[in-house]
Amino acid sequence: MESSKADVSIVVVPFPAQGHLNQLLHLSIMLSSHGLTVYYAAPRTHIHQARSRLQGWPASVTSTLHFHELPIPPYTSPAPNPNSSIFFPSHLQPLFEEFKHVRPHLASLLHSLSAASHRVVVISDFLVSFAATEAAALPNGEPYTFRCTPPSSALGWEGEDGPAGNIIKSFGLKTPSKEDCITEEFRAIVGRSKSMPESGLLINTCRLIEGDFLDLFMQQPDLIGKKLFAIGPLNPTVITETTGPRHPCLDWLDRQPPCSVLYISFGSNSSISDEQIEQLAIGLLNSDQRFVWVLREADRGDIIAEGEKDLQNKLPPDFIEKIEGKGTIIGDWAPQLEILAHKATAAFMSHCGWNSCIESISMGKPMLAWPMHSDQPWNAVLLSDYLKVGVIVRDWSRRKEILPAAEIEKAIKEVMVYNKGEEIKQRASELGEAVRQAVADGGTSNTELLAFINHITRS
Structure with missing residues (x-):
């Protein structure tokens, strides 16, 4: 089996947005830890972005990876618009459009590896459809797609009629409207990713979380007969070491009582308006709860070229003075995994990007x-x-x-203060323990990861 591993080259191709870069870097590390040769192929800026924001692993963990830069044409990197009529990060669209021009450079890498390898396995983000096409064209290429979103979300978008809708309704769930979820320009990118020549799918979820939905998901016409590997959570579930200097917020958390702090972050690509910032601040003050709030401008297409914008001037007068000893504001990138893993953290107010969801679930918050x-x-x-x-x-x-401050205060107290919150915390803790067992030796996610490795290293 070891000789088979040496003869297989794996090329991982992420979509250039933080939640995608992050998940596929975690996957690359896990595959490399099993003795496989892994290339993480992305534009230079996004390799830096992924590596500089890596959390939860020892600092040396990326030393066995091959980072391959894919040249990309210049693109504009406008600031986000927090007052837009929809919240989708359309300011990243220029980057998304130019990203397709990395295709010939990726093809060149794949052809060079094809000539020297028994098999070239390409694991590309679902949104990078051209990578699967290039892999399928190789005589020894094997394309797999990676889904950064939960399979159940794809079923929810199919509507209420039909098998998926019936399953969803049987659980007493109501599918949210698709309106305003994405822009028309991004919808075109998603549309290009249908019916790809993939050998199978890898998904950052586990059967404990979405088992009721996975079989139904694989019954979609373009997925029938393909292999599914539910291998999540991919993020470390036990945080033992930081990859750099300790963030000051962790020292602040050390001084707080256990299970007393609300962590607030709306992700790397989301913005809220000045008026909403003010209402959230008032709601936090009136809730009288300890908190860590990440208040920063959403990422631009190039995080290296652009500095962080200070949003603290959008807070109500004297807010910083009023929260002294009870709350702290982070105006730059935050060590989210370490915050969620901290014993002082009780709950997470989030935009519910899947990366944040799966991290919070795995930490039992x-x-x-x-x-x-x-x-x-x-x-x-x-x-x-x-x-x-x-x-x-x-x-x-x-x-x-x-959303007015009074409603925000009510939601915070529902989880942090009232009896219902204790029940929710208990269920979250139990689910977190079960999910950590899933990725441990012999767990369902670990078993599916090993099954994938055995499949791609077969003779």
Whole structure:
């Protein structure tokens, strides 16, 4: 088997957005740890972005990976618009459009590896359809797609009629509207990813979380007969070492009582308006709860060229003075995994990007759901109404509204103070323990990962 591993080259191709870069870097590390040769292929800026934000692993963990730069033409990197009519990060669209021009450079890498390898396995993000096409054209190529979103979200988008809708309704779930989830321009990118020549799919989920949906997901016409490997969570589930200097917020957390702090972050690509920042701040003050709040501008297409924008001037007067000793504001990138793993952290108010969901689940922390775009409205329903490890702060039907401070305060207290919150915390803790067992030796996700490795290294 070891000789087979040496003869296989794996090329991982992420889509250039943080939640995608991150998940596929975690996967690359896991595959490399099993003695496989792994190339992480992306533009230089996004390799830096993925590596500089890696959390939860020893600093040396990327030393066995091959980082292959894919040249990309220059693109504009506009600032996000927090007052846009929809919350999808359309300011990243210029990057997304130019990304297709890396295709010939990826093809060149694949052809060179094809000549020197028994098999070239390409694991590409679902949104990078051209990578699967290039892999399928090789005489020894084997394409797999990686889904950064939960399979249940794809079923939810099919509508209420039909088998998927019936299953969803049987669990008492209501599918959120698809309206405003993505832009028309991004919808075209998603459309190009249908019916790819993939040998199978890898998904950052586990059967404990979505087992009721996975078989139905694979019954879609373009997936019938393909292999599915549910191998998540991919993020480390036991945080033992940081990859760099310790963030000051962790020292602050060390001084707080156990299970007393609310962590607030709306992800790398989401923005909220100045008026909503003010209402959230007031709601936090009135809730009288300890908190860590990541208040930063959403990522631009090039995070190296652009500095962080200070949003603290959008807070109410004297807010910083009033929260002294009870809350802390982070104006730059936050060590989310370490915050969620900290014993002082009680819950997570989140936009419900799948990366944040799966990290919070794996750390056993309940969520206060505030969905912004894409799969997030469905993820909020999955967490609150199916898994019952969270509450919805702002329902998707009210996405155009400024949520008032009183409602934010109520949602915070529901999880942090009231008896219902204790039940939610208990369920989240139990699910987190079960999910950590799934990725441990002999667990379902670990077994499926090993099955994938055995499959791609077969003779």
